[in-house]
Amino acid sequence: MDEHHWINSTEPFATAAAATTTTTTKPLLPFSRLLISGGAAVLVASETCRRGRLLLLCPSASTASPAFCEAFEMEKGKDSRNTFISTLGNFARKCLFGILSVGPIPDHIAFIMDGNRRYAKRRDLEKEAGHKLGFAALMSILRYCYELNVKYVTIYAFSIDNFKRCPEEVKSLMELIREKIEGLIREESIVNQYGIRVHFIGDLELLDEPVRLSAERVMAATAGNTRSVLSVCIAYTSTNEIVNAVHLACEEKWDEFRILDSCGGAYGLTRYVGNGENGENFIGLEDIERHMYMKVAPAPDIVIRTSGETRLSNFLLWQSGHSLLYSPSALWPEIGLRHLVCAILNFQRDRSYMEKKKKIL
């Protein structure tokens, strides 16, 4: 085999097309390997082979050298082994989920994705690579959640405090987030596969325009999806959410108050400020909850924070008063099926304990 070239693309056809002009030596996408041998160029990507789309770039495959053909056959063999293992894995996961579903499945799981940069640092990678791997981990975990019929998933993607990071990091993270947001509505995306409605939660005005526009596009495109809900908290903190909700609730009441008062007889004043027993609270719990960004989902049953941290870091403070907290020591890119299963088992144990306790009381 003469040469191996690595190329940076997830699109097989785009990759193949790009391969004629662009190659780099960095293995950015381990699955995509371009073998150039004996005048034949073939895209040998496990992903691609699995979907049966193997692309020959040479004018005729018969021009390929024996070395090339041998390498090609080896890749095909490896691929069928991988397919077998992944089919077996899917089957085992289905069985496991069937057993788990005998007990109660949480309606809503929230994730604080912590540890992308530490993961990158430990492996001598760029921070951005850590975030990319974090996104890949997120996609797997979302798939497991939706396979388990978890109706609501919420993720902490970017806090208002994260804007204080160095400008280059914020810029590259925002660019990555924009790219990933756009990807959410591609045909083959998990959002389309599982009919997920996506909400972006937070003070979206703080985002750069391209990111905000992408978020709005995704919200509009998925507004008709009803199977599950994904809430992406971005430019979000709980304190900001609460202050904003109180502010909107006050404005709403103030408008009502003015309308009532304009009818004469200080009607608004009597109703809200109080007249003996008839007086109502100016602002009640429901008035605030109606204006929370997170009104799109019930309170989370479980909050999972990776990297062993047990702080909430200004995430869903209003909503998580009764949530079970689960904090595996794995960094976010390392999160996997076992962590999700452990969290759900903890939830099921806690639920049955709470039910027993209620009966005793």
Ligand SMILES: CC(C)=CCC/C(C)=C/CC/C(C)=C/COP(=O)(O)OP(=O)(O)O
């Ligand atoms: C759907 C969508 C757009 C998702 C965005 C996904 C994504 C990868 C967001 C980055 C989240 C983030 C700041 C993680 C925390 O790691 P950290 O930087 O705090 O790492 P550290 O804890 O090691 O410092």
